[in-house]
Amino acid sequence: MLIAITPAWARIVRIDITGRQSPTFDGRVFGRVGAYEKLRGRAYGEIDPNHPQNALITDITLAPRNTKGLVEYAMDIYILKPIALGNGNHKLFLEVNNRGGKLFGGLNNSKGGNDPTTAADAGEGFLMNRGYTLVWNGWDISAAPGNNNLTITVPVAANPDGSPITGPSYEYIVFDNPGAQTYTLAYPAATLDKAGATLTVRDRLTDTPVTVPPGGWEYVNERAIRLLPAGTPFRQSAIYEFTYTAKDPLVAGLGLAATRDFVSFMRYATADDFGNPNPLAGDVRYTFSYTLSQPGRYLNDFQTLGFNADEQGRRVIDGMENWLGGSSGVAVNYRFAQPSRTERNRQNHLYPEAVFPFAYPVLTDPLTGKTAGRLARCQAGNTCPKVFEINSANEYWVKAASLLHTDLWGNDLPDPENVRFFLIAGAQHGTGNATSRGICRQLQNPTNAEPVLRALFVALDEWVTKGIEPPASRVPRRSDGTAVMAVAQPGSPTGMVPPAALGWPDIPGVTYTGTITTRYQLDFGPQFDKGILTNYPPSLAGRPVYPNFVSKVDRDGNEIAGIRLPPVAAPVATTTGWALRREGFGENDGCESAGQYIPFKKTKAERLSVSSSGLIDPRLSLEERYKTHQGYMKAVRQTAQTLARQRLLLDEDVQKYIQEAEASDVLK
Incomplete structure (x- = not known):
């Protein structure tokens, strides 16, 4: 039978x-x-x-x-x-x-x-x-x-007896507008008694938080808070932090x-x-994934926790192109998880997003004694995907992306046989608008990585389906002198990159502070390995730090490591992966995901004119670089064609760069 x-x-x-x-x-x-x-x-x-x-x-x-x-x-x-x-x-x-x-x-x-x-x-x-x-x-x-x-x-x-699970929860609250009056909590409060909750506020990251007295705020209901008296808005761009006891974790x-x-x-x-x-029954022979930002961090955890194997031990995804994931996870597998959060040097730095392991090889963490790596589980079952980890300069400045390809002392690691790493030099987190500065001091960075993402995806497909070796990794390395180490500032979520070590030019009208995220080993409590946060939010005071670095820059302030697209290799401006907030929005704190676009002067005479700060622009003008519009077009064409030979641009995107250069007003 x-x-x-x-x-x-x-x-x-x-x-x-x-x-x-x-x-x-x-x-x-x-x-x-x-x-x-x-x-x-x-x-x-x-x-x-x-x-x-x-x-x-x-x-x-x-x-x-x-x-x-x-x-x-x-x-x-x-x-x-x-x-x-x-x-x-x-x-x-x-x-x-x-x-x-x-x-x-x-x-x-x-x-x-x-x-x-x-x-x-x-x-x-x-x-x-x-x-x-x-x-x-x-x-x-x-x-x-x-x-x-x-x-x-x-x-x-829920608890085994059916009663609600309760525990500490934490909200990092910033409104970059003047009118917000209510904040929605990620989880319902276990009680509306304010005695077990604390609200603090500060204007800048380096300020000491000030406790808002119990009479200065209230629960609107179990899912929202507001300031008192009713109708009082949250201060624009001030940093509020709220700790409370939540219930009903998903x-x-x-x-x-x-x-x-x-x-x-x-x-x-x-x-x-x-x-x-x-x-799709009977059709699928290969599987690929593509991510941008938050889902890239999600796939980092997906790999680390072994979910690229189904329960029958079969590989789920063959090839992954992770764009803007950094070295972080997504904090999805915790009690009272808030996976929508993302840590940067001014935001969300006390959530369990950036925790060991950061890299693919199996390493022992000298700060905790734990041994782990993103490859550990998939290697055991032969289910590892081939992966391209691609990051902008912003991830190196605000998310410590260098930890993807270094050990826990900051030394270069050899590439795993199934992973390649790429920095898109000088790019911000995504493509910015060069006509707007938003809440930042400078115009945003318009460097667009999509052309290289297309070329790399083709290379990833060929690697998975045909075994064709992909382009070599292109990231800053300590071994070749292109990396500059960050200096940690104990007790602060940010450190700094010394301008002399970076090679940063003193550009008139541009403030440089060297602000960079410091990657701490945080203590979330004794049940952290079970996904339960009892020490939440954790303190930075006295905590050890993992080393991280960024790419050095050339005399224009443009990064020398990574994939230098035409806007960086044949530039008309300095483009950075970091930026600072402007007045009224937490001035000189990090401007999160934004970069900067700082145009060159058109002529030598304009460059040598003394600015209001008493400085001249040390960067060569467009005239000094290219002489004519045709000279600029030639530089763009040569750069794009070189990248195509390296399989980092497709022919159709080479032609687009050439057409855009021809249509531009550079030296016309």
Whole structure:
């Protein structure tokens, strides 16, 4: 007798396709691949909390279970696929969403937004022309519903007797506007008694926090606070910190299992438990992921915690392109997790985001004695992906990204055989607007990394599918003299980079403080390894520091290490990955994700004119550099063509740089 037994491993048990648009993109045809269709729906999963892999999820044993003893979750899913799957390239492209939002525009050079629908939304169709199937899934408990965001529903953990779990929670509060009057808490307060809560305020990071008296604030309800008297706004750009006892933590780490199980289902399953077909059944031969910022940190944790293997031991993602993830995690697998937070040198520096291990190789932390590495679990099961870790200069200045490729003393590590590291020299966190300074002192940095991201993705695909060796890593190294070490300032979340060591030029009208994030080994309490924060927020006082560094700069202030795109190698300005806040917004504190765009003078005479500060600009003018517009075009062309030979630009993007240089007003 044959008895059908439902497997006990974690999986997607039901997939509901609730919407289909076929064709999408107004019927646009993408070469031989043809038209695409859009599928939207909801996926439902179950996991065994006793399985060793799932046991790593914080509070999983305290989550409610169904009649089979399994823990359930549900998430939004979104699929863009060739209508004729056979015409595609049989490769799945997982774009890990950022706080629920899609990043569709990046590699496609479009503004497709959160629900790409029209022919214009497809942009240049970089991925569709190559035949990839694009998928998204909800994973982030902090993602807000609406606006086509991708959400996930996970259970609330409770004590074995059913009573609410309570514990310390922490809110870092900054409003860069003058009118905010209410702040929403990440978790409900366990009590509205203010005796167990503290609110502090300071104007700048280096100021001593001042406690707001109990009569100066109140709970609006269990999920919000406000200042008193009612109608009092929070001070613009002041730093408020609120500690309180929260209740009802979500089992946020289930998001890791959700992504694992979704990609595994798309890759390996034929149908769900109810007979609903897998829309990609039998098609997927290779899987890739792409991230920008927060989801890059998510995939760092995804790898470290072993979720790139499904419960049958099969590899989930073959190749990962992580853009702007730094060396940090996403703080998703903790009690009272707040994965929407991100640490920079003025924000969120007391959350459990940046904790050992930082690098891929297995290392022993001299500060804690722990041994770990991002590769440890995947090497044991032969499920490691090939990875490109790509970061802007901003991640080195504000997120200690150098720890990705150094040991815990700051010495260079050899590249793991499956990982390459790249710095996009002089870039900020994303692409800034060179006509706006926002809350910063200088114009924002417009250096656009998308052309090199496209070329590197092609190289990653060839590495995974054909075994073609990728471009070599391009990052600052102590061994070649391109790295300059940060100097820690004990007790402060920021340190500094000495201007002389960096090589920073004294530019008229530009303030340089050398502000850089100091990476501390923080004490979150004795249950931290279980994901429970009892010492929260931790203190910086007396805590040891991990060394970190940035790239040295040339005489223009532009970085010498990394991939120097035409705006850096054939520059018209100094572009930096760091910036400072302007007056009224916490002046001279770090300006978080922003960089700077500081244009050169046009002529030698303009450069040599004495500024109001009594300085002349030490950087050569455009006239002195290029002599003519044709000279500038030649410099851009040579730089772009060199990068193409190194497989760091595609030919079509080389032509765009040349066309943009020709259309520019440089020396016209």
